[in-house]
Amino acid sequence: MTTVSPHNARLTFRALEPVHGMIYFTPHGPDVYRELGITDPRMMYFASRSAALGPVPAEVTISTFFNFNPAVVGAVLPTAWDIASPAEILRARLEAVDRSLRQVWGEDISGAQVREAADLARQAAERACERPQGRPLFAAHAALPWPDEPHLVLWHAQSLLREFRGDGHVALLLTEGLSGIEALITHSGTGEIAPEVLRISRSWSEQDWAAGVNGLRERGWLVDDDIALSEHGKARRAAIESRTDELAVYPYEAIGDAGCERLRVLVAPLTIRVIEGDLGFPPQLSERYRQAIQAGSR
Template identity: 40%
Template structure:
């Protein structure tokens, strides 16, 4: 198996740290305590808050895979229930509550070192054309090391996600097509993605028909060689667009960041949903050192 790129390996470590905000019981409870009943109100409030009190349009564009009707059920109504400034405070406090018990045994000097390294990486993300990455990067940095770690992971993952969306658009895919294409390659099923992204049966079937016309699905819904090749190219493009923070940080500092981050990612894994909706692999299957390669 080909060696993974640095960007791919680092994503496998920082994504689980960020993702506690969507799955950890402490985070879900925090949104309920803030008056947001129902999972999706908390999800959209927390993830959209860096953009301000926007309506569904910018979110449909930047989130990419969600059905417009699903987004419109949450926005702009959620801003009548919580202000974006309050949502930012809730999500940061909730992430700290979820991650705090996981790092209780970690040496505080190492935690502070990791915070400094991740902040240095996140502070160097290029933001041109990266709507969610730029919005999160523009937020004030917290002072607590654990909160810095979570915030840096969030900037890095939204920066990577923006690049992934750019790669999907360059490949000529729209939101439902990207999901049909993902499901066709295995790992989860159609019902799961329709439920969490809001596409109707008719919308899903129409997207599958477009992929068949393009030559990416055969009549049985199996991905063609062209589709599999495009998937490899898209993954490589996503990694290439996400590698600049690690190139700037340098190989030695990146290796140290990975080694310090790996145990936190592995400790966070039991709080998450597997398979993960964003496709990140379970870090408990990664080497304990988390050492990135040179690719």
């Protein structure tokens, strides 16, 4: 095992993230979930991502997903489990992944580039599996069987690395005393994503958002006349991000700095094809992904 810098680990994670992230936008997702009888887009998202936990009540998903409006989660769970079992939903999700990656990678789906990238990503993900403690959403996905085909291995590996990182991030948000909606507002305050995108995508009302903004202003996180972080807020948000990077290093130590750099080289052209492959990515998100890929290749 070798030491990997938090910066290098972050670059590697970001470079590969579109391979996992496409599952939330691809039209193949709704297609396979409708085959099971699930037609509500909100149910598709919450049921498919939390299916690894089993037929859990809404409260478990609310807890692990952290920043979504609890009322919206409660509107679709546990009702989803009466329509299709978690096992059926997981199989459908993997089918959507298979269809999507075959669409964008074509004949390269089982090529040497995908196989090598899958091997490196799996090494990192399997090391993460040595430390599931305190990471419930990651642990649930880590308990799933590994798929056989290289492109699905690559997707599953990145899914594990994503949830591993995400669970650590949620723990840090909690220690800062932030609620789910407050975490979103501070994220929007960085200027990285428009407030309305975060508010709408997580199903919060304008009234809920305004209340969260006011509360953060009172605590000194935001400037008085805008949804922008104050100097105090910038420092605390930067500390959260920095510590998130540190807590996410452990898996990548299995492949070292050289392995991280090699993985980024391998996946850069693959992820560009995912972004540009008609899988439904919003333009703003596509641009963020491109910037991350470019940063990782420099």
